[in-house]
Amino acid sequence: MRYAETGFNLEIDLSRGSIDKVETDPRDTELYLGGQGMAAKILFERVPADVDPFSPDNLLIFSTGLLHGTPAPAANRTVVNTFSPQTNLMSHSLFGGFFGPELKYAGYDRIIIRGKAPDLVYLYINNDKVEIRDATHLRGKGTTETGELIKKELNDQKVQVAAIGLAGENRVFMASIDHNHASAARGVGVIMGDKRLKAIAVRGTKELNIAHPAEMFEICQDIHLKMAASSGCGDWMADDEDDSFHHNHFAWGNARKRIKNYWSDELQERWTRWKYDHMDRQTGCYNCPKKCRNVMSWPGKPRFGYKCFGKDTYHMAAFLELDFSYEILGIAQEYGVDSYATPQVMAFALELLEAGILTDKDFPDMPADSRGRFFYLLEKIVRREGIGDILANSVSHAAKQIGNGAEAYDHNTVKKFEQLPIKLGKVNPAFFLMLATGEKMSITQIEGSFPQDPLPTQEERDEFVKKWEAVPDDKFKEYFRNWKKKSEISDEATCDIVEWNEAMHYIDDAIGTCGFVSSFRGQFGGAVPYHVNNIPGIIALATGMEMDQQKLWKTAQRIRALVRAVNVRRGLRRKDERPPEDHWAVRNEEYEQNLLSKYYEFKGWTSEGIPTRQKLENLDLGYVADDLEQRGILKIDASATAGRPSAETVTG
Amino acid sequence: MTAGLTTKTVKEILVDIDKCTGCRACEMACSAYHATPRYSSINPSKARIRVVCDEINDEYVPIRAGDYTPSECNGRHIYTIGGKQYSECSFCGASCPSRDYFVEPDSGLPLKCDMCESVPALEVPMCVKVCGAEALTYVEREVKREEKEQVKRGEIEIGLESLVKKHGVQAVIETMAQISKGLKP
Numbered sequence: 118m119r120y121a122e123t124g125f126n127l128e129i130d131l132s133r134g135s136i137d138k139v140e141t142d143p144r145d146t147e148l149y150l151g152g153q154g155m156a157a158k159i160l161f162e163r164v165p166a167d168v169d170p171f172s173p174d175n176l177l178i179f180s181t182g183l184l185h186g187t188p189a190p191a192a193n194r195t196v197v198n199t200f201s202p203q204t205n206l207m208s209h210s211l212f213g214g215f216f217g218p219e220l221k222y223a224g225y226d227r228i229i230i231r232g233k234a235p236d237l238v239y240l241y242i243n244n245d246k247v248e249i250r251d252a253t254h255l256r257g258k259g260t261t262e263t264g265e266l267i268k269k270e271l272n273d274q275k276v277q278v279a280a281i282g283l284a285g286e287n288r289v290f291m292a293s294i295d296h297n298h299a300s301a302a303r304g305v306g307v308i309m310g311d312k313r314l315k316a317i318a319v320r321g322t323k324e325l326n327i328a329h330p331a332e333m334f335e336i337c338q339d340i341h342l343k344m345a346a347s348s349g350c351g352d353w354m355a356d357d358e359d360d361s362f363h364h365n366h367f368a369w370g371n372a373r374k375r376i377k378n379y380w381s382d383e384l385q386e387r388w389t390r391w392k393y394d395h396m397d398r399q400t401g402c403y404n405c406p407k408k409c410r411n412v413m414s415w416p417g418k419p420r421f422g423y424k425c426f427g428k429d430t431y432h433m434a435a436f437l438e439l440d441f442s443y444e445i446l447g448i449a450q451e452y453g454v455d456s457y458a459t460p461q462v463m464a465f466a467l468e469l470l471e472a473g474i475l476t477d478k479d480f481p482d483m484p485a486d487s488r489g490r491f492f493y494l495l496e497k498i499v500r501r502e503g504i505g506d507i508l509a510n511s512v513s514h515a516a517k518q519i520g521n522g523a524e525a526y527d528h529n530t531v532k533k534f535e536q537l538p539i540k541l542g543k544v545n546p547a548f549f550l551m552l553a554t555g556e557k558m559s560i561t562q563i564e565g566s567f568p569q570d571p572l573p574t575q576e577e578r579d580e581f582v583k584k585w586e587a588v589p590d591d592k593f594k595e596y597f598r599n600w601k602k603k604s605e606i607s608d609e610a611t612c613d614i615v616e617w618n619e620a621m622h623y624i625d626d627a628i629g630t631c632g633f634v635s636s637f638r639g640q641f642g643g644a645v646p647y648h649v650n651n652i653p654g655i656i657a658l659a660t661g662m663e664m665d666q667q668k669l670w671k672t673a674q675r676i677r678a679l680v681r682a683v684n685v686r687r688g689l690r691r692k693d694e695r696p697p698e699d700h701w702a703v704r705n706e707e708y709e710q711n712l713l714s715k716y717y718e719f720k721g722w723t724s725e726g727i728p729t730r731q732k733l734e735n736l737d738l739g740y741v742a743d744d745l746e747q748r749g750i751l752k753i754d755a756s757a758t759a760g761r762p763s764a765e766t767v768t769g
Numbered sequence: 770m771t772a773g774l775t776t777k778t779v780k781e782i783l784v785d786i787d788k789c790t791g792c793r794a795c796e797m798a799c800s801a802y803h804a805t806p807r808y809s810s811i812n813p814s815k816a817r818i819r820v821v822c823d824e825i826n827d828e829y830v831p832i833r834a835g836d837y838t839p840s841e842c843n844g845r846h847i848y849t850i851g852g853k854q855y856s857e858c859s860f861c862g863a864s865c866p867s868r869d870y871f872v873e874p875d876s877g878l879p880l881k882c883d884m885c886e887s888v889p890a891l892e893v894p895m896c897v898k899v900c901g902a903e904a905l906t907y908v909e910r911e912v913k914r915e916e917k918e919q920v921k922r923g924e925i926e927i928g929l930e931s932l933v934k935k936h937g938v939q940a941v942i943e944t945m946a947q948i949s950k951g952l953k954p
Contacts, residue, residue: 222814264825322814326809398790406901422824
């Protein structure tokens with residue numbers, strides 16, 4: 118019997134119209150847990166490195182986390198992986214809500230989709246009954262609208278639906294996949310659209326078994342109640358009306374301009390009124406007591422839900438106020454576009470117009486005001502009309518296509534992906550490394566466990582570390598106690614901190630827990646309900662596998678190295694690992710490159726950022742090393758292959 | 770019918786629909802608590818509490834499984850509460866043939882909330898315990914009521930009544946007569 122997981126994949130080939138239920142190997146669960154970990158293994162094994170993201174051979178994988186459907190609170194984030202046409206690397210995306218747990222109750226750990234349907238279809242999963250259904254009548258429908266229509270059509274309100282909107286149908290690179298008011302960003306909607314898959318509807322009424330149920334229930338119950346009572350987890354932006362942090366520090370427009378004293382009491386009062394006059398309620402995701410999502414009805418616009426910085430991106434890109442974000446978010450959500458990347462593409466286009474690289478002819482009939490222009494550009498992009506057809510390929514690709522100096526305005530991307538609009542003074546070493554080497558494309562998916570800022574006094578720092586349960590090792594307490602100025606911290610500490618920050622995301626994204634109660638939240642206060650010291654016990658109780666802190670840490674590193682290998686095979690190298698040149702005002706190339714080299718070495722990667730055979734073998738990834746050597750990506754050298762028979766004969 | 774006033778403790782779960790966030794932790798916990806052996810499996814579709822959830826129309830209503838009703842209602846009303854429309858089904862806790870709330874998914878048998886009173890009884894029902902949003906609260910009220918003589922109905926009576934419901938009284942009488950003819954006293 119399998120515990121915490123169902124032990125089955127659902128394999129769909131949209132070209133052939135085939136549907137298979139395939140049993141999985143429990144040994145893989147031991148090594149890769151689930152979620153992104155298992156998806157990386159599947160992508161490594163089944164998608165050859167030269168497959169174009171738009172090829173039918175590209176896979177689109179919807180994964181549950183290992184703890185989805187168990188009593189573990191806030192284990193509900195569905196993981197979506199594929200290869201992205203924007204970065205040509207592995208896309209990693211997540212969305213909250215109810216989809217993942219429902220899929221488990223239907224009897225599947227993940228859905229693996231290959232091929233392309235001849236025309237729009239949707240997938241209907243009702244326990245063992247799985248159908249590929251016609252969706253041509255849903256063409257052009259909004260994301261939540263599609264969910265509603267499918268529920269009506271199936272006469273079942275309890276079906277969970279994930280769908281693309283017009284943007285995904287038109288293969289807009291910034292297209293998202295939306296489930297109710299939760300959204301999978303970072304380049305996955307484009308592939309769902311390319312596969313002509315409008316939506317997936319899931320209903321599950323089966324049992325999920327737990328290895329040590331009573332003990333697990335008790336521990337989870339305790340975490341659940343602590344979460345509910347704690348202000349140290351969840352999205353504080355759902356309730357905190359003081360948003361001076363983003364508005365005074367993040368850059369406006371095309372990640373261009375900081376307005377340091379933007380925030381005021383008067384503005385806060387006005388914005389608070391806008392919010393509460395139009396907010397229907399706050400909602401949560403499956404089995405989580407936090408209510409991170411604000412659901413809004415803005416007059417004359419579709420109802421929408423937002424969380425976190427998603428409320429600021431549009432109006433900051435457009436140099437407007439919160440009411441503009443409220444106006445456009447409902448429409449953008451129905452079209453299904455990434456609210457982090459899309460406003461940057463639009464602001465980029467308007468900068469090119471201002472600079473004369475694009476002209477009025479490129480924007481026929483565009484209104485003169487910023488508000489009108491953003492609505493205009495949204496329509497052009499999701500329909501791929503006129504200039505929208507170029508802009509729909511994201512900032513980096515559009516800049517290349519437009520040429521004529523446009524590349525200089527592509528100043529906020531890493532690995533061709535739009536980054537948060539942060540332009541600061543001095544380099545924060547850990548953030549330099551995370552931005553450079555991250556493969557989840559957004560800093561929000563990499564940062565999070567070690568505090569962003571030092572505390573001002575020694576007493577405060579000492580007090581902080583006393584209550585710090587989340588640390589994987591006491592050395593982090595020492596790092597923090599001795600940390601006085603943001604930019605002054607040893608390279609050794611920086612490497613450790615980056616590894617810890619990233620490891621927690623790799624754990625969350627394998628077991629399905631939400632960053633707001635785990636990997637993302639520790640940086641703002643330290644006290645998180647889930648950490649590397651209590652997660653192993655929960656995994657052991659849920660699955661019956663042996664698990665401890667050391668083993669979990671190694672598992673996180675294994676998945677990390679595998680993702681790196683997947684991307685290295687597709688060409689990722691050191692030259693790609695550069696934060697935007699103007700991310701910080703004061704730069705020191707020598708120091709940064711030196712730090713990057715140290716980090717590569719610390720990770721067991723070559724000077725080009727490729728995991729070495731020794732490192733891969735230590736992580737039980739010998740087969741990956743073989744593959745990289747066969748392709749000539751890793752050199753077969755005697756010192757690195759010690760222990761293998763052939764090497765022995767050479768050295769002997 | 771006789772006798773004076775007695776007090777009885779009425780146990781209730783109060784629902785504040787404005788506080789419900791739709792997380793369905795109550796469903797998870799209920800299904801775990803009522804699994805055999807206890808907590809051994811999770812399956813919200815077997816829960817005796819359901820969040821009637823409609824994100825698009827902003828409806829979030831937790832309802833508990835009440836008695837089985839043999840037929841669906843004739844008139845289903847729409848109520849407007851706080852400017853929002855709710856169908857009567859959003860509030861009705863009956864296990865009902867017209868919808869799949871509170872029906873055991875495999876056997877089709879009705880499910881019923883027992884207030885977690887099975888042995889050993891919980892002080893507070895499981896769903897209330899896990900409701901972080903505090904949409905569910907548990908109350909015990911003392912109510913005075915006139916004591917009525919309890920009429921205990923026998924198995925035969927209940928069985929016959931259901932046969933009558935299904936086939937009509939005439940058919941049951943005729944069949945009884947038919948059968949009794951062939952029986953020795």
